[in-house]
Amino acid sequence: MKSKVTLSLGLLSSALFAEIKTTAEQQIFGSGFTFKDIQAPATNDFGTKATWKIISGKIDQNSGGIAALHDGKVPSNDDTPRENFFFAAGSNGGLVHVDLKKSVDLKRITTYSRHFQNRGPQVFDLYASRSGEPPKGAADLKNEDWVKLASIDTRRPNRSMGGRHAACLTGTIGRFHHLVFDLKPTEKKTPFGLTFFSEIDIVEADGPELIFLPSANPAKVIRFATKDKKFSFIVDTSDSPQYEKWIKDDLSPVILEWYPKIVDLLPSKGYEAPQKVTLQFKNNVPNGIPAYATGSFITMNARWFKNQLRKEAKGCVVHELVHVVQNYWLAPRLNPNPRQTPSWVTEGLADYIRWFLYEPESRGAHYPPAQIRRMKHDASYRISANFIDWISRNYQKDIVTLINDDARHGRYEENLWKAHTGSSIEELARAWRAQK
Ligand SMILES: [Ca+2]
Ligand SMILES: [Zn+2]
Numbered sequence: 001m002k003s004k005v006t007l008s009l010g011l012l013s014s015a016l017f018a019e020i021k022t023t024a025e026q027q028i029f030g031s032g033f034t035f036k037d038i039q040a041p042a043t044n045d046f047g048t049k050a051t052w053k054i055i056s057g058k059i060d061q062n063s064g065g066i067a068a069l070h071d072g073k074v075p076s077n078d079d080t081p082r083e084n085f086f087f088a089a090g091s092n093g094g095l096v097h098v099d100l101k102k103s104v105d106l107k108r109i110t111t112y113s114r115h116f117q118n119r120g121p122q123v124f125d126l127y128a129s130r131s132g133e134p135p136k137g138a139a140d141l142k143n144e145d146w147v148k149l150a151s152i153d154t155r156r157p158n159r160s161m162g163g164r165h166a167a168c169l170t171g172t173i174g175r176f177h178h179l180v181f182d183l184k185p186t187e188k189k190t191p192f193g194l195t196f197f198s199e200i201d202i203v204e205a206d207g208p209e210l211i212f213l214p215s216a217n218p219a220k221v222i223r224f225a226t227k228d229k230k231f232s233f234i235v236d237t238s239d240s241p242q243y244e245k246w247i248k249d250d251l252s253p254v255i256l257e258w259y260p261k262i263v264d265l266l267p268s269k270g271y272e273a274p275q276k277v278t279l280q281f282k283n284n285v286p287n288g289i290p291a292y293a294t295g296s297f298i299t300m301n302a303r304w305f306k307n308q309l310r311k312e313a314k315g316c317v318v319h320e321l322v323h324v325v326q327n328y329w330l331a332p333r334l335n336p337n338p339r340q341t342p343s344w345v346t347e348g349l350a351d352y353i354r355w356f357l358y359e360p361e362s363r364g365a366h367y368p369p370a371q372i373r374r375m376k377h378d379a380s381y382r383i384s385a386n387f388i389d390w391i392s393r394n395y396q397k398d399i400v401t402l403i404n405d406d407a408r409h410g411r412y413e414e415n416l417w418k419a420h421t422g423s424s425i426e427e428l429a430r431a432w433r434a435q436k
Helices: 137-141 243-263 315-326 328-334 343-358 383-394 397-406 415-421 424-434
Strands: 020-027 051-056 093-113 123-129 144-153 163-183 197-204 223-225 232-236 276-282 291-294 297-301
Touching: 020 144, 093 424, 137 144, 137 223, 163 197, 223 243, 232 243, 232 343, 243 276, 243 315, 243 343, 276 315, 297 315, 315 343, 315 397, 328 397, 343 383, 343 397, 383 397, 383 424, 397 415, 415 424
Parallel strands: 232 276, 276 297
Antiparallel strands: 020 163, 051 093, 093 163, 093 197, 123 144, 123 163, 223 232, 291 297
């Protein structure tokens, strides 16, 4: 039994057949299906000629259908259901049958998947049969015609699940007529643990020369860490090499100074802010969205940043860093009955830290009293930031820390403003608008 490990991704699978070699790779950075040792998807492998069918399990309505597995195409993005095949949310997966329609000498089988989170990795068993008899269901796989070729699991403890995954069987696989992929969920904490399979290549031993999908640029990243090594950062510039110098000279000092400051400003008892933060520039973020944070991952719109490097770019990143530290996604884990924090509070706090602490000199959220008179405190972003700044100067200097702690624990409610400042939210809003 041989097993090869590439790209430091431990392969938690075993080849159960004597001459079969299994490998797995994960690409977290960059965006293409270019792996170190595993070949890119092909457009004319034998799989494109085979007949593919689901023999148990229910396909997800949002999926691109079984054709997505053998159309020679891969998804353009990390969350494009229509360009992948996957079983129904909340299900246990199922069986995909591939009828090769004759006995075929196989030399490689490669499975590709892509998702930004837990639908990225692959967990499956692969069965094959020499007989011409197609399987009717799971029970048939136990009869003597069938052999298990491999058990694949591309997950790895303590490593993020997102990105592009590929698993590959090579060597002397053998001659087979039928294949069955027994696809399983990657996790069961959410209904969304069914892998987004993008393509499966089945390569015959004496097939035509393969035509591969164009390879992507190799992933490029910039890494830096705080002096005490407590916080480390990775900026993925695969899509935006033009920003490398700006990231090194301008952005990284801001992140190194401000991330720890934000962590200190937004503590909770027993809470540890994410220690590894990844920032990725992407070319395909919709217009109008400069950046967004999910967990400890910040996605930045490469096109938006182009004209903002000397204007709003750094402040925008500071705002997203606040979301990473806020971590209000945690609330359901800290509180059995979490209350949703209104977005004006979440965004107001992020913009407060950005405009009033990080770059007060830009005066981006400083309004004259005459203008404030016509504003609503919950209008979000800069306006709510102004309101929060005003409370912190006139009522409660720790309001940001206090409200953040409430929000993170899913216990936000309007009464808390009164508890923290002595005045109700309506009284505060009225006084804010009446300021001279
Ligand atoms: Ca495909
Ligand atoms: Zn925001």
